[in-house]
Amino acid sequence: MTKPSEIKLLGAxxxxxVNRVQFVLNxxxxxxxxIHENLASKSELLLTSNPVYTKVxxxxxxxxxxxxxxxxxxxxxxxxEPDVHRILPTDPSHRAENRFWAxxxxxxxxPLYEELRMTPDKEGKEAIKKQIIxxxxxxxxxxxxFSNGKPYFGGDDVGYLDVVLGCFLAWTxxxxxxxxxxxxxxxxxxxxxxxxxRIWSHEAIKIDVPSNETLVSFYMMLQIHKPPRAA
Numbered sequence: 696m697t698k699p700s701e702i703k704l705l706g707a708x709x710x711x712x713v714n715r716v717q718f719v720l721n722x723x724x725x726x727x728x729x730i731h732e733n734l735a736s737k738s739e740l741l742l743t744s745n746p747v748y749t750k751v752x753x754x755x756x757x758x759x760x761x762x763x764x765x766x767x768x769x770x771x772x773x774x775x776e777p778d779v780h781r782i783l784p785t786d787p788s789h790r791a792e793n794r795f796w797a798x799x800x801x802x803x804x805x806p807l808y809e810e811l812r813m814t815p816d817k818e819g820k821e822a823i824k825k826q827i828i829x830x831x832x833x834x835x836x837x838x839x840x841f842s843n844g845k846p847y848f849g850g851d852d853v854g855y856l857d858v859v860l861g862c863f864l865a866w867t868x869x870x871x872x873x874x875x876x877x878x879x880x881x882x883x884x885x886x887x888x889x890x891x892x893r894i895w896s897h898e899a900i901k902i903d904v905p906s907n908e909t910l911v912s913f914y915m916m917l918q919i920h921k922p923p924r925a926a
Contacts, residue, residue, distance in 0.1 A: 702727035703755040705741060707734050709905045709913030711805070712765040713752040715862035719769050721899035722780040722853060735916050766797060769858065783855045796837055797859045804830050805863050808870050812917075824876050828883065834860065835884040842886070846893055853897060861894045869910045 704720070704727050706713030720727050732741055732751050744753045744761035754762040754771065762768050773782045783790050807830065811823045841848045841856060848856035867878050879887045894900055905913075 701757045703730055705730045705732050705753040706751040707732050709909045710751055711862040711866055714903055715765050715858045716752050716768050717903040718858045718862065718900050719772050719782055723772060723776045724779060725776060793855045796856055800860050808866060811874060827878055831878050831884050835887050838886050838890060857894065861900060864891060864894060865905050865910060
C-alpha cells in the first residue's frame with residue numbers, strides 16, 4: 696500500500712487529463728497531495744519534471760522519476776495498487792482493445808471540441824458538430840459492446856474507458872451549452888445518456904468534476920494564452 700505522503704499530482708483542476716488521474720486515485724483510495732499548476736505561466740517544477748512536453752498531469756511517487764501523461768499514470772497506478780479497484784482488464788486482448796479506444800477518444804473525439812472552439816465561421820462549426828455527432832454514435836456502439844448490458848464500460852463498476860471518456864463530460868456539457876447542440880442524447884445515444892448520469896453521481900468521480908466557473912476561467916485563459924493542451 697502506498698503511503699499518503701508518497702504521491703503528489705501536479706495539475707490544473709480544469710484539465711480533463713488531470714481529472715482522469717484524480718478519478719483513478721479516488722477509485723483506488725490513494726491519498727495524495729494536489730499541486731496546482733498555472734498553465735498561463737508554467738512553473739519550474741513543471742518545466743523540470745516534464746521537460747519534453749511541459750504539460751500536466753505529472754505524478755510524483757516518492758523519489759522515483761516523475762511520471763507524465765495521463766494514460767501512462769493510470770496504468771502505473773493500476774500496477775502499484777493492483778488489488779484495489781482494478782482499472783484495466785486482466786486479459787491482454789481486452790487490455791489492448793481498451794487502449795485502442797482510449798487512444799481514439801483522446802485523438803479523434805476530444806480534439807473536435809478544440810477545433811470547434813478555433814473555427815470562426817458558422818459553416819465550419821456546423822461541419823465539426825456533425826463530426827462530433829458521428830463520433831458520439833460510434834462511442835455508443837463501443838459502450839454497448841464493452842458494457843455487455845452492464846452499467847459501465849468496465850462492466851459492473853468504473854473501468855479504464857469510463858475514466859478516459861468520463862473525464863471529458865464536464866467539457867462536453869460546456870461545449871453543448873455554448874454551441875447549441877447535444878453530444879449525447881436519448882435518441883442517438885440512449886445508453887451513453889444513462890451512463891453519463893451514473894458517472895456524474897459516482898462517489899469517486901463527482902468530487903473532482905470541475906465546476907462551470909472553473910471551466911469558464913480556463914476557457915478564457917485558453918483564449919488569451921492558447922497554451923498546448925494537457926495530456
